[in-house]
Structures are given as structure tokens and as C-alpha cells.
Amino acid sequence: MQIVENVSLREHSAMRLGGKARFYCEIHSEDDLKKAVDFAKQKNLPVIVVGQGSNIVWRDEGFDGLLIANRITGRKVLAEDKKNVTVWIGAGEDWDEVVEWTVKKNLSGIEFLSAIPGLAGAAPVQNIGAYGAEIAQTLVELSAFNILSGDFLTIKKQACGFAYRTSRFKTADKGHYIITSITLKLSKSPPTPPFYESLAKYFTRQNFKETSDGQASHAREYTPKMIREAVIAIRAVKLPSPTKVANNGSFFTNPIIDKSQFEKLQKKYPGIKGWPQHQNLDAPNRGTPSLAASGLGAGQAHELKMIKISAGWLLEEAGFKGVHDKQTGMATWPAQALVLVNEHAKNTADLLIFKQKIQTKIHEMFGIVLEQEPELLP
Numbered sequence: 001m002q003i004v005e006n007v008s009l010r011e012h013s014a015m016r017l018g019g020k021a022r023f024y025c026e027i028h029s030e031d032d033l034k035k036a037v038d039f040a041k042q043k044n045l046p047v048i049v050v051g052q053g054s055n056i057v058w059r060d061e062g063f064d065g066l067l068i069a070n071r072i073t074g075r076k077v078l079a080e081d082k083k084n085v086t087v088w089i090g091a092g093e094d095w096d097e098v099v100e101w102t103v104k105k106n107l108s109g110i111e112f113l114s115a116i117p118g119l120a121g122a123a124p125v126q127n128i129g130a131y132g133a134e135i136a137q138t139l140v141e142l143s144a145f146n147i148l149s150g151d152f153l154t155i156k157k158q159a160c161g162f163a164y165r166t167s168r169f170k171t172a173d174k175g176h177y178i179i180t181s182i183t184l185k186l187s188k189s190p191p192t193p194p195f196y197e198s199l200a201k202y203f204t205r206q207n208f209k210e211t212s213d214g215q216a217s218h219a220r221e222y223t224p225k226m227i228r229e230a231v232i233a234i235r236a237v238k239l240p241s242p243t244k245v246a247n248n249g250s251f252f253t254n255p256i257i258d259k260s261q262f263e264k265l266q267k268k269y270p271g272i273k274g275w276p277q278h279q280n281l282d283a284p285n286r287g288t289p290s291l292a293a294s295g296l297g298a299g300q301a302h303e304l305k306m307i308k309i310s311a312g313w314l315l316e317e318a319g320f321k322g323v324h325d326k327q328t329g330m331a332t333w334p335a336q337a338l339v340l341v342n343e344h345a346k347n348t349a350d351l352l353i354f355k356q357k358i359q360t361k362i363h364e365m366f367g368i369v370l371e372q373e374p375e376l377l378p
Contacts, residue, residue: 001025001026001027001028001032001035001036002025002026003023003024003025003036003039003066004023004024004025005022005023005024006020006021006022007020007021007023007024007067008020008021009021009058009062009063009067010058011053012050012053012056012058012067012069013053013056013057013058013248014052014053014054014055014056014117014242014246014247014248014249015056015057015246015247015248015340015342015348015351015374016246016342017057017058017060017246017342017345017347017348017350017351018057018058018059018060018062018348019058019059019060019061019062019063020062020063021062021063021065021066021067022045022062022063022064022065022066023039023040023045023065023066023067024066024067024068024069025039025066025067025068025069026068026069026071027068027069027070027071027072028071028072028073028092029072030072030145030152030180033068033070033072033145033178033180034145034150036066036068037145037147037150037178039066040065040066043066045064045065045066046063046064046065046066046175046378047065047066047068047147047175047178048063048065048066048067048068048175048377048378049067049068049069049070049121049178050067050068050069050070051069051070051091051092051118051119051121051122052094052117052118052119054117054118054122054242054248054249055118055122055126055248055249055373055374055375056248056374056375056377057248057348057351057372057374057375057376057377058348058377058378059348059376059377059378060347060348060349063377063378065378068178070091070092070119070121070178070179070180071092072090072091072092072121072180072181073090073092073093074088074089074090074093074181075087075088075089075090075093075098075101076088078183082188083187083188083189084185084186084187084188085105085107085185085186085188086140086183086184086185086186087102087107087183087184087186088181088182088183089120089181089182089183089184090120090121090180090181091119091120091121091179091180091181091182092119092120092121093119093120094119094120095113095116095117095118095119095120095122095123095128096114096115096116096117098110098120099111099113099114099228100114100228102184102186102224103224103225103228104225106188106223106224106225107186107187107188107224108186108187108188108189108190108191108224108227109133109137109138109184109185109186109187110133110135110138110184110186111191111224111225111227111228111231112130112131112132112133112191112227112231113128113129113130113133113135113231114227114228114231114232114235115231115232115235115236115239116128116130116249117242117249120181120182121179121180121181121182122179123135123182124136124139124142124160124162124167124169124179124182125167125169125170125179126165126166126167126170126373127162127163127164127165127166127167128165129164129165130231131195131196131198131199131231132195132196134162136157136160136162136167138184138185138186139157139160139182139183139184139185140156140157140183140184140185141154141155141156141157141182141183142154142155142160142179142181142182142183143155143179143180143181143182144177144178144179144180145177145178145180146176146177147175147176147177147178148176152180155177164253164256164277164308165253165373170375190221190222190223190224191222191223191224191227192221192222193222198234199227199230199231199234202230202233202234203230206230237335238333238335238336238339239333239335239336239339240333240339240341245333245341246341246342246343247333247339247340247341247342248339248340248373248374249339249373249374250311250312250336250338250339250373251338251339251340251355251372251373251374252311252315252338252358252370252371252372252373253311253370253371253372253373254308254309254310254311255308255309255311255314255368255369255370255371256277256306256307256308256309257306257307257309257368258305258306258307259305259306259307261367262274262307262309265309265366265367269317269366271313271317272309272310272313272317273309273310273313274307274308274309274310275307275308276306276307276308277305277306277307277308309368311338311370312336312337312338314362314365314366314368314370315332315337315338315358315362316337317365318358318361318362318365320332320337320358320361321334321336321337322334322337323337324343325354325357327350327353327354328345328350328351328353328354329342329343329344329345329346329350330342330343330345330350330351330354331343340354340355355372358370
């Protein structure tokens with residue numbers, strides 16, 4: 001393990017903005033990790049751990065501490081029975097390669113999370129999700145290093161504090177733990193409909209039959225490979241690759257509002273997209289159709305407690321799809337307004353100005369405060 005000084009943080013964020021880190025190192029084992037943290041403690045420096053920087057925005061001021069890049073790799077099957085397979089994944093593994101590996105084994109559970117950039121260790125922190133699936137639905141436990149105590153420990157799923165796009169590692173215990181591996185329980189059973197609206201439409205376009213409830217079906221059963229291929233195809237159209245275009249993917253989380261606010265918005269904007277918000281992370285909600293698509297009117301929405309609104313729809317309705325902001329050098333992706341793109345921004349301050357323009361207009365139009373999904377560090 002080598003520790004170097006004065007490293008550009010732009011190389012460690014998919015948005016390619018930010019200042020410099022005072023120290024930087026890569027770790028390939030738990031022993032490397034302990035040595036790196038000991039180095040930081042000796043110099044009284046803060047520590048931040050990153051993967052690929054796909055969900056990070058660095059401040060222009062930089063980071064006066066030790067930046068650790070997690071490169072702890074490895075994957076293996078731990079246990080297997082008639083219904084499930086439990087797998088162990090090193091935190092430094094590329095997430096999409098992990099998904100591909102499980103799909104090749106015909107295992108179901110994370111195929112809906114295909115093509116999400118980043119490393120496996122970051123998945124629980126953000127509780128990554130797509131098409132109704134979340135990492136919390138398959139995670140059994142994770143291994144982590146407690147920076148304060150210097151101990152390695154195992155944290156069970158129930159103790160991770162999972163919620164929509166968040167966990168205890170992003171909130172109450174932010175910066176206290178460094179995840180070294182994750183353990184997932186995947187199913188041998190195939191994925192079953194109903195699916196999210198965009199997936200159902202994709203399968204319909206691929207000459208699948210459509211049932212009376214609007215969901216795609218087929219005489220053959222679905223396979224994890226079919227879902228993965230569909231997700232990759234849909235994302236390829238909507239989302240630019242961070243290796244080619246500077247972006248953090250979806251920049252804002254889908255806001256969750258109560259039923260009364262939704263009913264008011266639905267009267268003013270009949271086309272607004274929203275989904276019932278389920279709190280049980282063990283029960284996938286990927287088949288829940290949007291309220292607009294299912295034809296639910298304001299009178300029927302009273303049965304729902306909380307509703308998740310499409311942030312992408314809000315941005316499009318506010319006129320932010322395919323915008324190129326000359327003042328800041330920022331833009332929104334033509335195929336998906338939720339993706340902010342760094343075209344020629346000079347610094348993070350430009351990004352934050354553009355973000356504020358969007359948040360202000362969305363609040364003025366809908367009374368909703370959009371929350372940034374990528375983490376602003378340090």
C-alpha cells in the first residue's frame with residue numbers, strides 16, 4: 001500500500017469536479033485498511049472511503065485528510081439450498097459485474113439493479129434501487145471496520161437502518177464505518193410480473209402478450225437474464241455512461257409526499273406520476289403501477305398514506321429536459337431530465353448554482369423540495 005499526496009478529486013467523482021485531497025491510497029485487504037486508518041489517526045486526519053465516485057460530488061475546497069479507495073475484491077458462494085443461494089462479495093467489486101455474475105448463475109434478486117455504476121461496498125450505504133428493487137431486499141449482512149474502535153464487525157440487515165435511498169451509514173453513522181464486504185441471499189426462482197411500467201412496456205414492445213391489467217406476460221417464464229438485458233437496454237437510452245459523459249446519474253431522489261398534497265397536485269397536473277410508497281423493504285414493490293398509468297383518480301388516492309413522485313416528471317414539466325445552461329456550463333440530459341451533465345463547468349460552485357435553479361423552480365411550481373442524491377463531500 002502506497003500513500004501519495006496532493007491528489008485531484010476530479011478523478012474520483014463521475015461529475016469530474018472538485019479540489020484536491022491531501023493524502024490518497026488504495027487498499028486491497030483488511031490489513032491495508034487498518035494500516036491506512038492508523039496512518040490517518042497518527043496525523044489526526046479525517047478519512048473518507050470511495051469506490052468509483054459515481055455518487056459523489058467534491059467541494060472546490062478539497063479534502064484535508066486521507067482519501068481511501070476501496071479495492072477489496074472477491075466473490076464466492078457461501079451456502080445453497082433448494083430455493084436460495086447465499087453469496088459473499090468484496091466491497092471493491094464492480095457492482096454491475098457482480099450482477100452479471102449472479103445472473104449467469106440464473107439467480108434472481110439483483111438483476112433489476114443492472115448497469116448501476118459503482119462498487120459493491122457502496123450499495124448498502126445508498127440502499128441502491130431501480131425498477132422497484134432495492135439492495136435491502138437481498139442483503140443478509142455486511143462486514144465493516146469501525147473507525148472509532150478499530151474493530152472489524154458484522155452488521156445484520158435489520159441493524160442497517162435501511163429506508164428509501166438511505167441507511168445508517170449515510171445518516172446517523174456517517175463516516176463511522178468502512179464496509180469491506182456484503183452478503184446477499186438470492187433466489188433460484190425466476191422473477192415474476194407485475195413489473196414497473198417501463199419494463200412492462202419494454203417487454204410488450206418485444207412482442208410479448210399484454211394482459212388485461214396492462215402488464216406484459218409471455219408463455220415462457222421470465223429469467224434474470226431477460227430482466228437484466230431489458231434494464232440495460234432501457235438505461236442505455238435514458239442514461240449516459242459516466243465514463244463518457246460527466247454525470248452522477250439521477251441527481252435528485254424521487255420525493256415522497258402525503259396523500260393530501262398529491263391530491264392537490266393531481267387536480268392541477270392530471271399527468272403527474274406517482275406510486276404508493278411501501279415501507280416493507282422485504283416486499284418488492286416493483287409491480288406497483290404509477291397512479292397516473294393505473295387510472296387512479298384523486299378520489300381513490302385517499303387509500304394511500306404516502307406517495308412517491310417521479311422527480312424526472314417534475315423536471316420535465318418544469319421545462320428542464322435537454323437544457324444547456326450557459327452561465328454554469330451544466331446541462332440536463334436530453335433523454336432524462338433527472339441527469340445533470342457537466343458540459344464545461346469550471347468548478348463545483350457552478351453545479352450547485354444550476355442545482356439551485358432547478359430546486360427553486362420545482363418548489364415554486366409544485367411546493368416540493370427536491371433532495372440531491374449524490375453526496376456532497378467533505
